[in-house]
Amino acid sequence: PFFGYEQCARLCTRFIIHLFSCPEHPPSSSKLEVKLPNFIAYVLHRTKHHSCVTFAALILLQRLKERLPTVSGSSGHHLFISSFMLASKFICDDTYSNKSWIIVSQGMFQLREINQMEREMCYYLEWELNVDMVTLREFEDMVKKDFIGEGPYPTYILPSSSKTTPPPTTNPFQQPSATLVLPHSYVHRYSSP
DSSP states (O other): OOOOHHHHHHHHHHHHHHHOOOOSSEEEOOOOOOHHHHHHHHHHHHHHOHHHHHHHHHHHHHHHHHSSTTTTOOOHHHHHHHHHHHHHHOOOOOOOOOHHHHTTTSSSSSSHHHHHHHHHHHHHHTOOOOHHHHEEEEEHHHHHTTTTSSSEEEEEEOOOOOTSOOOHHHHHOOTTOOOOOOGGGOOOEEEOO
């Protein structure tokens, strides 16, 4: 079941699989045999967070891929829950404890795994967890448009997440005519091979 989140869950699944070439099924060592779109739908249903948390999580995964371009994933479940958990903690005032994320993840991960995933994701992202609202809004619009159906899908390059870089005051995703490179080299969209 998708609990009313099928479209968003499938969109997130396509995005994660595109970035990390991971399978829809969890690793064989997992206690739970739930495909990635169903897993994501349950997380969205259980938390009932605003969509900005979901797309902030995808931005964190995009940053992870930009920092580690050759990395591929064996578990989209692991990638999604760790980025969603961090986005939730960063955006929401009152969020879940790490123990609660065990329930949200349907018992797929133990507390020590949740803690380790959180630490590792923060480390690999160099604690750059902030997402400015202009980038978030435009990224959400692009992903909803670009990942709605079957591929090929574009690859994005996000605006700098440097703490010293102020948020853009104009739309960094606005496409100039006849090119896929966006203003000020904020975001690039390339077609997949």
